[in-house]
Amino acid sequence: MKQLLLDVNVVVDLCVARAGSANARLAIALAETGGVALWVYAGSVQTFEYVLASEVYTAALANGEGLTRSAARSRARHLLARITADYQWLAALAAEGPVFEDEDPEDAQLQRALERFAEGSAGLLTRDKRMLARYPDRALMPEAFIEQQRHFQSSLPHIDFVDLKTQQAAIRPALERNLHRVLHHGQYILGPEVRELEVRLAAYTGAKHCITVASGTEALLISLMALGIGPGDEVITTPFTFVATAEVIVLVGATPVFIDIDPATCNIDPSLIEARITARTKAIMPVSLYGQPADMDAINAIAARHGNIPVIEDAAQSFGATYQGKQSGNLSTIGCTSFFPSKPLGCYGDGGAIFTSDDVLAQACREIRVHGQSKRYVHTRIGVGGRMDTLQCAVVLAKLDRFDQEISQRQTVAHRYHELLATETHGITRKEEREERVRVLPCDSVATNLRLLPWPKAHRTSVFAQYTILVEDRDALQAGLYAAGIPTAVHYPVPINEQPAYAHLCCPDCTPVAQSIARQVMSLPMHPDLGEADQQRIVTTLMQSEALCHHPEP
Numbered sequence: 001m002k003q004l005l006l007d008v009n010v011v012v013d014l015c016v017a018r019a020g021s022a023n024a025r026l027a028i029a030l031a032e033t034g035g036v037a038l039w040v041y042a043g044s045v046q047t048f049e050y051v052l053a054s055e056v057y058t059a060a061l062a063n064g065e066g067l068t069r070s071a072a073r074s075r076a077r078h079l080l081a082r083i084t085a086d087y088q089w090l091a092a093l094a095a096e097g098p099v100f101e102d103e104d105p106e107d108a109q110l111q112r113a114l115e116r117f118a119e120g121s122a123g124l125l126t127r128d129k130r131m132l133a134r135y136p137d138r139a140l141m142p143e144a145f146i147e148q149q150r151h152f153q154s155s156l157p158h159i160d161f162v163d164l165k166t167q168q169a170a171i172r173p174a175l176e177r178n179l180h181r182v183l184h185h186g187q188y189i190l191g192p193e194v195r196e197l198e199v200r201l202a203a204y205t206g207a208k209h210c211i212t213v214a215s216g217t218e219a220l221l222i223s224l225m226a227l228g229i230g231p232g233d234e235v236i237t238t239p240f241t242f243v244a245t246a247e248v249i250v251l252v253g254a255t256p257v258f259i260d261i262d263p264a265t266c267n268i269d270p271s272l273i274e275a276r277i278t279a280r281t282k283a284i285m286p287v288s289l290y291g292q293p294a295d296m297d298a299i300n301a302i303a304a305r306h307g308n309i310p311v312i313e314d315a316a317q318s319f320g321a322t323y324q325g326k327q328s329g330n331l332s333t334i335g336c337t338s339f340f341p342s343k344p345l346g347c348y349g350d351g352g353a354i355f356t357s358d359d360v361l362a363q364a365c366r367e368i369r370v371h372g373q374s375k376r377y378v379h380t381r382i383g384v385g386g387r388m389d390t391l392q393c394a395v396v397l398a399k400l401d402r403f404d405q406e407i408s409q410r411q412t413v414a415h416r417y418h419e420l421l422a423t424e425t426h427g428i429t430r431k432e433e434r435e436e437r438v439r440v441l442p443c444d445s446v447a448t449n450l451r452l453l454p455w456p457k458a459h460r461t462s463v464f465a466q467y468t469i470l471v472e473d474r475d476a477l478q479a480g481l482y483a484a485g486i487p488t489a490v491h492y493p494v495p496i497n498e499q500p501a502y503a504h505l506c507c508p509d510c511t512p513v514a515q516s517i518a519r520q521v522m523s524l525p526m527h528p529d530l531g532e533a534d535q536q537r538i539v540t541t542l543m544q545s546e547a548l549c550h551h552p553e554p
């Protein structure tokens with residue numbers, strides 16, 4: 001059981017010691033150490049106050065303490081404010097209102113509220129025997145929960161690869177308020193939240209314009225369309241990326257020209273670009289992979305030398321990162337990002353954004369995202385249905401206030417991985433030496449078959465959309481970690497120029513670094529709320545893995 005909704009009687013148990021309340025307290029303590037989310041129902045506020053105030057009044061009377069009813073109420077409120085501060089408020093929804101036909105409307109409300117949780121994941125903690133008898137599948141006594149937890153805690157919990165739940169708990173009030181506002185004003189397409197988000201994101205990046213769109217893929221596609229790129233044109237890009245980067249080039253009828261990557265960053269190697277520029281090159285599309293901006297100065301300089309070729313930064317993974325103090329997304333002609341849920345700044349569906357300081361391009365992007373419309377029903381260019389909906393913008397707005405803090409938490413988590421792994425692979429224990437090694441890794445002479453990607457260079461930061469290491473025997477390692485409750489992922493197993501649909505566009509063997517790196521990369525769990533103990537467990541499990549201890553023949 002991952003979620004517990006606390007019945008009024010249990011909340012009262014937490015506020016005052018009374019007969020039988022010790023088990024409720026123990027159950028809550030076990031839930032907290034076991035990572036179970038605790039909820040209190042917003043629809044029960046008055047009942048909390050009423051029941052607790054009576055309890056306080058009666059206890060005072062029994063102790064001979066002269067307490068008025070109003071003083072008991074105010075003591076109850078004070079206690080409730082303190083106790084419930086540690087839990088999440090579960091909103092009372094409209095569907096939980098019409099319960100008057102039920103023999104106990106309040107119990108019915110709680111049961112309806114529970115139906116919102118995924119099946120089998122949540123229960124109501126109660127000491128009410130009648131509730132238990134009516135809803136035996138969803139209600140449980142503190143004693144039963146204690147038993148369950150003791151059993152559960154003897155096995156190691158699963159670690160999330162990406163944890164959106166903790167983040168959601170932190171932003172829930174703003175999130176619900178934003179979503180409900182949209183439900184009430186009803187402007188689901190291009191509503192006020194869309195403009196608000198665009199203004200805030202433009203200010204965040206320093207770009208003059210932000211145009212929100214339906215996804216990161218759509219952002220890239222619309223950018224190419226706005227630049228007028230089409231059949232016969234070539235776009236220089238990296239083969240080591242998510243397929244969307246190359247997909248959009250082919251979709252507009254142009255040809256992707258794949259350039260090999262720098263093994264230290266996994267981003268396009270700028271020293272190889274110039275040799276591949278032709279008269280047909282109409283754009284360069286670097287990807288800021290894993291959260292670290294590509295070598296944008298070098299790429300922009302090459303583009304400038306060749307007649308100002310537009311540069312589109314695919315910042316789907318790097319939004320929030322900086323390069324020479326400037327924000328990723330605002331480092332070239334156009335920047336594109338994705339709000340896919342697992343991205344550093346994600347929504348709860350699909351979404352994306354385009355950034356540019358070029359007025360003409362911005363206007364083109366705005367028109368293309370609404371079917372090439374310059375005025376209502378006047379279609380001056382070919383476009384797409386590419387808007388980001390208002391509800392998704394409302395989600396991103398709720399996340400934006402916490403974004404910088406989350407970036408810094410991500411960097412802390414990444415640095416901790418780097419330190420722990422450097423210590424394990426090099427046996428470095430002195431803190432200063434470890435710090436130094438962390439800066440200059442990769443470990444070329446390690447005794448294990450695990451290598452780290454170097455920490456981002458001094459003049460750039462990464463948002464660590466992924467924390468990725470290089471390993472041999474990846475399949476065996478992944479299987480071992482998975483069996484220990486630790487998920488991993490591969491970003492990406494096959495360079496795009498080796499994918500069946502793309503191989504004919506470029507020689508599959510002309511990017512040997514990407515080919516070799518693709519066989520080795522493995523991403524570890526990464527999110528802002530990943531704790532030190534979980535990271536230590538991940539690294540220890542990794543280092544103890546048979547697949548890693550087995551040394552390949554020299």
Ligand SMILES: Cc1ncc(COP(=O)(O)O)c(C=O)c1O
Nearest residue numbers: 215216217242244316338339340
């Ligand atoms: C590098 C890169 N480019 C483009 C995209 C496409 O973004 P979306 O999934 O929002 O279409 C992604 C998303 O995974 C990505 O990682």
